[in-house]
Amino acid sequence: MSTALDIEALGARAASMIDALGSISASPEHLTRLFLTPEHRRAADLMAGWMHDAGMAVTEDALGTVRGHWHPAGEAAPRLLIGSHIDTVENAGRYDGCMGVVVAILALEAAIRSGLRPAYGIDVLAFGDEEGSRFPTTLSSSSAVAGVFQPSMLAAEDAQGISFEQALRAYGKDPAEIPAAAYDPNGVIAYLEAHIEQGPVLEVEDEPLGVVSAIAGASRLSVTVTGEAGHAGTVPMRLRHDALLGAAEMALAVERIAKADRHGMVATVGRVHVDPGAVNVIPSRVVFTIDLRSPSDLSRRDALTRFEREAHKIADHRGLGVVISAFHEVATVPCYRDLQMRLGNAVASLGHRAVTLPSGAGHDGQAMSHLCPIGMLFVRCRGGVSHNPAEYASPSDMGLAVGALVRFIERFELPQRGGDARGAQT
Ligand code: HGY
Ligand code: MN
Ligand code: MN
Numbered sequence: 001m002s003t004a005l006d007i008e009a010l011g012a013r014a015a016s017m018i019d020a021l022g023s024i025s026a027s028p029e030h031l032t033r034l035f036l037t038p039e040h041r042r043a044a045d046l047m048a049g050w051m052h053d054a055g056m057a058v059t060e061d062a063l064g065t066v067r068g069h070w071h072p073a074g075e076a077a078p079r080l081l082i083g084s085h086i087d088t089v090e091n092a093g094r095y096d097g098c099m100g101v102v103v104a105i106l107a108l109e110a111a112i113r114s115g116l117r118p119a120y121g122i123d124v125l126a127f128g129d130e131e132g133s134r135f136p137t138t139l140s141s142s143s144a145v146a147g148v149f150q151p152s153m154l155a156a157e158d159a160q161g162i163s164f165e166q167a168l169r170a171y172g173k174d175p176a177e178i179p180a181a182a183y184d185p186n187g188v189i190a191y192l193e194a195h196i197e198q199g200p201v202l203e204v205e206d207e208p209l210g211v212v213s214a215i216a217g218a219s220r221l222s223v224t225v226t227g228e229a230g231h232a233g234t235v236p237m238r239l240r241h242d243a244l245l246g247a248a249e250m251a252l253a254v255e256r257i258a259k260a261d262r263h264g265m266v267a268t269v270g271r272v273h274v275d276p277g278a279v280n281v282i283p284s285r286v287v288f289t290i291d292l293r294s295p296s297d298l299s300r301r302d303a304l305t306r307f308e309r310e311a312h313k314i315a316d317h318r319g320l321g322v323v324i325s326a327f328h329e330v331a332t333v334p335c336y337r338d339l340q341m342r343l344g345n346a347v348a349s350l351g352h353r354a355v356t357l358p359s360g361a362g363h364d365g366q367a368m369s370h371l372c373p374i375g376m377l378f379v380r381c382r383g384g385v386s387h388n389p390a391e392y393a394s395p396s397d398m399g400l401a402v403g404a405l406v407r408f409i410e411r412f413e414l415p416q417r418g419g420d421a422r423g424a425q426t
Helices: 007-022 038-054 098-113 140-146 151-155 164-170 175-181 201-205 243-260 297-318 337-348 395-411
Strands: 057-060 066-070 079-085 121-127 188-196 209-215 217-226 266-268 272-275 285-294 321-330 355-359 374-379
Touching: 007 038, 007 098, 007 395, 038 057, 038 066, 038 098, 038 121, 066 098, 079 098, 079 140, 098 121, 098 188, 098 395, 121 140, 140 175, 151 164, 151 175, 164 175, 188 337, 188 395, 201 209, 201 355, 209 337, 209 395, 217 243, 217 297, 243 266, 243 272, 243 285, 243 297, 285 297, 297 321, 337 374, 337 395, 355 374, 374 395
Parallel strands: 079 121, 079 188, 188 374, 209 355
Antiparallel strands: 057 066, 066 121, 209 374, 217 285, 217 321, 266 285, 272 285
16 A cells, blocks of 8 residues: 655655754854754754654653654564654754654654554654764764663763763753663664765765665774974974974875775864964964764774874974874664665655665764664755755655655565564675
């Protein structure tokens, strides 16, 4: 039975929900919504209301993940999980993360109203910490759902020196409840996520939807370079130990390493802090971050080793100190073939070609892959622009994403007893 779908109407609703979420920000000038902040609370409450109105029971776990439950076959039936995140980077676009939850809510509403009664349950999940914009953590809320939360994350501090644990308690949560947030793997069939592509491929292919083959592995480093403060006017260049120039040379080194890689590696120095930061003082200390990604874990790890060697060489040459610490590491995660095929068939049922492509961006699916098979649906991204207020997905493409999820749900049958959705991973 195929549910009647009004793609344009679904897209228009998705767009208005995205706009409502986009107005919930820490700043009137731009969209910034960080984990465990009042803005997170307001967005979570809005999500909970939409889930409830769509016909789901709503709960919230110890890390603030809002969960919408639809269990037509009873509480004990295995569940399909569909979700994404509602936190943002600073000065973000409106679609990254949020669209995946909005699309899932609209798909469930359509399935519930159509009279569909699958033999499995569906939970929609709105995660609060995917970006890692507030604390030097990332994927913490999906990690808790997947049962792989690292308690050491509780000690992480934000820019104001507030710890993850303090913020969690201020949000009304009890860290002792975190283990209870984990699903029993035996009760979960698979995890799906719809997400704006954040790249240019679907636009170039002139297709609205894509199916993700794998999510690239990533490492995040903090590099501290120490030199010697001095008077900008009196210390000759040859006698300086300028921490910033050392850091700059290291940044160029990691760029050189990434460019030389043959697996599509990317490296970004996104944050630099300079002390004392005075116009007429030679910088004595610089802390900068590196975000390094590659579809190949081997090449990523090799690049990290090479960077470490080069950074120490630069430091020795300039009479500087350097300390490199990795604060995030996630391996490349394949999406399950069986789910890729089913998502591709759902897209094809709407009359479109499902482009298969890797994801350079990280997603909650990387954490969820510890719990169950994962599948991802990409939605065309105008100009491939993301992590930028100009980020945009069209209402009709979002409507098609809703439609694809509905078609997936209609055709997804409970794996045979003893079997699982893991299917053939070959
Ligand atoms: O950084 C990422 O890839 C994701 O947007 N958090
Ligand atoms: Mn995202
Ligand atoms: Mn993002």
